């Protein structure tokens with residue numbers, strides 16, 4: 445089978461197409477004939493060697509969608525021919541940028557018939573992250589105000605839709621005017637330019653001066669001071685960034701703010717959250733946005749494009 449692989453860490457150019465043996469599923473694993481997979485930022489970090497220590501050569505891709513081709517003897521939830529989508533693949537075991545991928549059954553759920561391969565392939569990791577942050581950790585409720593930094597991104601565009609569906613008022617940010625205009629269609633009440641000098645005042649004004657109850661932040665190092673200014677008393681900041689910077693004392697203490705780190709590797713069993721996402725997509729509550737699709741031969745371009753940004757949603761690769 446064809447697989448995208450890298451034999452050394454480095455720039456996107458290290459990605460190449462190799463002919464490799466089709467793998468065989470273990471007892472609790474599923475062999476999936478991949479139809480679409482998505483680029484996640486962490487894939488770029490692994491490929492560039494920032495995370496290191498992957499057995500090389502490595503196949504990138506931590507989520508995706510496809511048809512079940514075979515199941516291990518302990519797998520009862522799926523059978524050959526099922527449409528499935530995945531989230532949370534362990535990079536050390538090989539990824540989804542291949543014609544076939546081995547995926548543990550607990551990281552798969554059925555993909556509803558009405559959901560395209562590209563949408564199913566795009567949503568796994570970012571949808572699981574958005575749901576875990578907003579629903580499982582922050583417990584966002586109707587009437588809450590939620591600030592989502594970078595609503596145009598993979599996680600952000602899912603988070604905007606999930607928070608809006610919960611009945612929250614969603615304030616978000618993005619880089620370009622064209623992109624900002626599209627985020628209100630996804631459920632945001634107001635969208636600001638993240639480079640604006642008056643961002644904190646604008647957010648507070650949009651929140652009637654009362655502040656926001658929950659913040660989803662992927663660049664806490666840059667936004668901690670702003671977050672502490674705009675968060676309400678007793679509010680929660682969910683950080684998907686690995687490093688929690690020093691809090692600057694007073695506002696943090698006075699407002700009794702909770703800063704909650706989120707590391708999705710700590711949530712290895714993905715079937716429950718994938719089933720949630722499947723239901724939301726079936727109900728047209730969650731509509732993944734696929735900004736562009738690339739063939740496997742063009743995977744390097746997709747790995748470069750995610751760093752450029754300036755689009756809404758996800759980049760998808762297909763065999």
Ligand SMILES: NC(=O)c1ccc[n+]([C@@H]2O[C@H](COP(=O)([O-])OP(=O)(O)OC[C@H]3O[C@@H](n4cnc5c(N)ncnc54)[C@H](OP(=O)(O)O)[C@@H]3O)[C@@H](O)[C@H]2O)c1
Nearest residue numbers: 485594596597598599618619638662684706707708753754
């Ligand atoms: N901890 C975890 O388990 C976990 C899980 C998932 C993701 N993450 C991390 O979360 C981050 C987002 O992931 P993603 O998949 O959504 O990435 P993504 O699709 O590449 O989105 C990045 C977002 O950041 C925005 N952005 C760029 N510069 C910004 C700035 N100065 N201020 C505010 N926003 C800015 C982009 O906006 P424009 O494109 O409009 O410029 C875009 O909305 C990544 O760093 C990823 O590694 C962590």
